[in-house]
Amino acid sequence: NAGVTQTPKFQVLKTGQSMTLQCAQDMNHNSMYWYRQDPGMGLRLIYYSASEGTTDKGEVPNGYNVSRLNKREFSLRLESAAPSQTSVYFCASSRSFDQPQHFGDGTRLSIL
């Protein structure tokens, strides 16, 4: 019953460093999503993948890239980290557009 697994759980980076956040789901879901959560702003969609082989920008894509490696895995990359990207990042997946999303436990990322 793993659901959605995110790695790492915590990370501290220096400005300018690069990093990839990993996400994997074992529910055979078609769609996957990356969000960031900042105090007082709820969750904002960064990128999503409606199905294997497709990716699209969400509300706040600048400074990020994604890869849908296969149906299970969806990674988020920060090429040159900035302090404004300090946040909690959540990955989620869903079977279809009318089914609820299942969330991972998050990655807490600090950029100094």
Place this chain on the structure above:
Amino acid sequence: AQSVTQLDSQVPVFEEAPVELRCNYSSSVSVYLFWYVQYPNQGLQLLLKYLSGSTLVKGINGFEAEFNKSQTSFHLRKPSVHISDTAEYFCAVSVMSGAQKLVFGQGTRLTINP
């Protein structure tokens, strides 16, 4: 574009008292509506959802919500809260097509006092 407003950032209530968390949305097309709960240091869990049909939706842990199309609202209610309901609650909407691009409200922190 869709938007969601949660009218209260924090709601303190006493244990066993009723609670209502307010959510209003804006959209030019039909939407699906969701309430998610987030316990400390965890991801979000679905409480309930409205897709179609009856406007009164019942979810887990005794919560329910009512969809009001004319007022574009989807308020969450519980008749008697417990200490374990202390968490942050998020209202979200998505359009009825394509990928489920959720738009979240800012969240309401529910604190239950003994």
